[in-house]
Amino acid sequence: MLKAKVYVTIKQSVLDPQGVAVQGALHSVGFREVESLRIGKYMELELDTDNRQEAEERLQQMCEKLLANTVVEDYRYELEG
Template sequence: MKAKVFVTLKRGVLDPQGKAIAHALNSLGFPEVVDARQGKVIELDLGDAGGDQAQSRLDAMCQKLLANTVIEDYRVELAG
């Protein structure tokens, strides 16, 4: 089973890296870019681990390691 975890900064948390991307895109001839925010995707290979427990196990992984829940939101997507 594979899973994807998307970790993004919470709304309202300053994102200098995103600002830099938006600024660079503007300079490169893309004035339509108003704002950009950067997050992480973590693709996990869970081997033969069962589907029922997977969601709660992934939640635990996010809480413990993958996301800093003070400033970041996360979303888990299970795929086959």
């Protein structure tokens, strides 16, 4: 059993209206020091395998095929022990 963490973020060149809205909400309640805010997804997975190399390859395939929209999003992943 391996645990993995996947981070999917919107590319820097792409607008993030959700982040802009949350930044505006923070400003409106007094957190004016927030100069920028971008929102992404964070996923925790449990994989039924003990082969780290295979798990990394499979994670990359999952991200490319389903977890991230690579036109507008970047992804990265980490495997835990």
